[in-house]
Amino acid sequence: MKLAISGKGGVGKTTLAALLAQAYAEAGRDVLAVDADPAPCLADALGFPDELQEKLHPISEMEELIEERTGAKPGTVGGFFTINPRVDDLPDRFSISHRGVRLLEMGAIDTGGTGCICPESAMLKTLFTHLLFRKDDVLILDMYAGVEHLGRATADFVDAMVVVVEPTRRSLSTAAQIKKLANDIGLARLWLVGNKVRDEQEAEFIERESPGIPVLGVLPATLAVQEADRLGEAVYDYVPEIKAAGLRIAKSINQLIEKQQTGKSA
Numbered sequence: 204m205k206l207a208i209s210g211k212g213g214v215g216k217t218t219l220a221a222l223l224a225q226a227y228a229e230a231g232r233d234v235l236a237v238d239a240d241p242a243p244c245l246a247d248a249l250g251f252p253d254e255l256q257e258k259l260h261p262i263s264e265m266e267e268l269i270e271e272r273t274g275a276k277p278g279t280v281g282g283f284f285t286i287n288p289r290v291d292d293l294p295d296r297f298s299i300s301h302r303g304v305r306l307l308e309m310g311a312i313d314t315g316g317t318g319c320i321c322p323e324s325a326m327l328k329t330l331f332t333h334l335l336f337r338k339d340d341v342l343i344l345d346m347y348a349g350v351e352h353l354g355r356a357t358a359d360f361v362d363a364m365v366v367v368v369e370p371t372r373r374s375l376s377t378a379a380q381i382k383k384l385a386n387d388i389g390l391a392r393l394w395l396v397g398n399k400v401r402d403e404q405e406a407e408f409i410e411r412e413s414p415g416i417p418v419l420g421v422l423p424a425t426l427a428v429q430e431a432d433r434l435g436e437a438v439y440d441y442v443p444e445i446k447a448a449g450l451r452i453a454k455s456i457n458q459l460i461e462k463q464q465t466g467k468s469a
């Protein structure tokens with residue numbers, strides 16, 4: 204099962220990605236979580252201990268590795284380098300694992316404008332595509348805001364994209380943009396998750412204003428989420444009502460995807 208989590212900045216993508224990863228790991232699944240945000244923070248959300256996090260380095264910052272695999276130093280523009288370097292060993296070599304969740308950090312690329320064609324972007328693109336092809340039991344991609352960076356491969360291999368929204372018009376209009384872009388690349392299966400929902404009215408607002416994306420569930424707003432962050436605890440462990448809501452969402456995703464797969468093979 205491959206899930207991409209997207210949505211406007213700050214809505215709770217990383218929080219949801221961590222909840223789902225932990226829910227599936229606890230159910231005995233083999234989970235690979237990928238932090239594809241240039242400012243990674245999924246390790247914290249998952250409550251990875253500091254001494255373990257010290258061993259985690261974003262792939263984009265591995266200069267020697269990038270040079271070894273692409274044949275050019277990161278930052279090189281122009282010149283020759285391999286655009287499809289070997290990456291198949293990277294997920295196992297550079298991920299760290301905690302309580303059944305394996306985590307890989309992609310890292311940031313200094314594109315110096317748009318559409319950089321440089322060794323490090325070739326490396327990350329190839330790795331991203333490789334992850335989509337791999338047969339991991341559960342792959343969870345914590346994306347950064349928007350879907351401009353999603354290509355055809357994502358549409359072909361991701362089972363679903365989960366769009367996180369707050370009960371605000373702004374985040375719902377980002378969801379509408381994501382839907383349009385997703386349609387353009389042929390990614391049809393989108394689900395909405397409401398976060399920071401304070402009451403029934405806010406839940407209804409999301410349901411009513413959804414740009415035609417089915418709502419899977421909502422996570423309640425609570426200051427305990429920020430408290431967990433300050434304490435370096437995973438929300439999954441620290442906030443029971445969020446854990447419960449996360450487990451319900453994980454379960455419906457699983458059921459919907461199983462149904463889809465049975466439908467396909469029938």
Ligand SMILES: Nc1ncnc2c1ncn2[C@@H]1O[C@H](COP(=O)(O)OP(=O)(O)OP(=O)(O)O)[C@@H](O)[C@H]1O
Pocket residue numbers: 210211212213214215216217218219240347348398399400422423424425426428429432
């Ligand atoms: N249910 C909630 N109740 C209260 N605060 C929340 C809730 N969910 C997330 N937050 C807070 O909102 C902020 C953003 O959450 P998170 O990092 O998960 O969002 P994001 O979409 O991944 O952000 P970014 O776009 O920066 O990657 C954090 O400070 C987090 O503590």
Ligand SMILES: [Mg+2]
Pocket residue numbers: 216217218240244345
């Ligand atoms: Mg995030």
